[in-house]
Amino acid sequence: xxxxxxxxxxxxxxxxxxxxxxxxxxxxxxxxxxxxxxxxxxxxxxxxxxxxxxxxxxxxxxxxxxxxxxxxxxxxxxxxxxxxxxxxxxxxxxxxxxxxxxxxxxxxxxxxxxxxxxxxxxxxxxxxxxxxxxx
Numbered sequence: 001x002x003x004x005x006x007x008x009x010x011x012x013x014x015x016x017x018x019x020x021x022x023x024x025x026x027x028x029x030x031x032x033x034x035x036x037x038x039x040x041x042x043x044x045x046x047x048x049x050x051x052x053x054x055x056x057x058x059x060x061x062x063x064x065x066x067x068x069x070x071x072x073x074x075x076x077x078x079x080x081x082x083x084x085x086x087x088x089x090x091x092x093x094x095x096x097x098x099x100x101x102x103x104x105x106x107x108x109x110x111x112x113x114x115x116x117x118x119x120x121x122x123x124x125x126x127x128x129x130x131x132x133x134x135x
Contacts, residue, residue: 004037004107004109005104005105005107005109006036006037006109007034007036007042007102007109007110011133012034012042012043013043014129014132014133014134015034015043015102015112015129015130015132015133016032016034016043016044016045016129017132018128018129018131018132019032019112019114019125019126019128019129019132020045020047021128022124022125022128022129023047023114023116023125024047026121028047028116028117028121028125029047029048029049029050029051029116029117030046030047030050030054030058030114030115030117030122030125031044031045031046031047031050031054031055031057031058031114031115031116032044032045032047032058032112032113032114032125032126032129033058033059033061033062033112033113033114034062034102034110034111034112034129035059035063035066035110035111035113036066036109036110037066037108037109037110038066038067039062039063039064039066039067039091039111041059041062041063042110044058044059047116050116051116053115054115054116057094057096057098057113057115058098058114058115058116059094059113060093060094061094061096061097061098061099061111061113061114061115061122062094062099062110062111062112062113063091063092063093063094063099063111063113064092064093064094064095064099064111064113065094065099065100065101065111065112065113066099066101066108066110066111067091067092068092069108070101071099071100071101071123072094072095072096072097072098072099072100072113073096073097073098073123075089075092075095076095076096076097076119078095079095094113096115096119097119097120097123098113098114098115098119098122098123098126099111099112099113099126100112100113100123100126100127100130102130104133112126112129112130113126114126
């Protein structure tokens with residue numbers, strides 16, 4: 001049986017704080033979500049001025065990334081390349097760029113999803129949060 005690391009509450013707080021700091025430094029009003037490897041929400045913050053819908057989109061992006069064990073952009077690309085039937089994939093709602101998996105020792109332990117600015121900036125915020133983890 002394999003042993004797998006898991007995200008702890010302190011990890012979630014660290015990720016959210018670093019991602020929030022990065023967003024605020026750039027004056028980006030976003031929602032930031034952290035999920036575990038099963039896509040379950042562990043923590044979320046909606047910054048002042050972020051659109052209400054971003055609070056639904058960011059956890060969906062994170063969930064998609066965690067369950068698929070890859071960045072959510074891959075699914076957006078699949079759909080944009082014409083495979084629209086993929087929109088019916090069960091359990092995946094955040095088929096948009098902005099979800100990034102959290103990898104520890106080669107294993108996905110969760111994901112960060114961000115929504116509110118350009119997709120590439122959402123990813124930048126998510127990566128800033130993940131980079132703050134001490135591994």
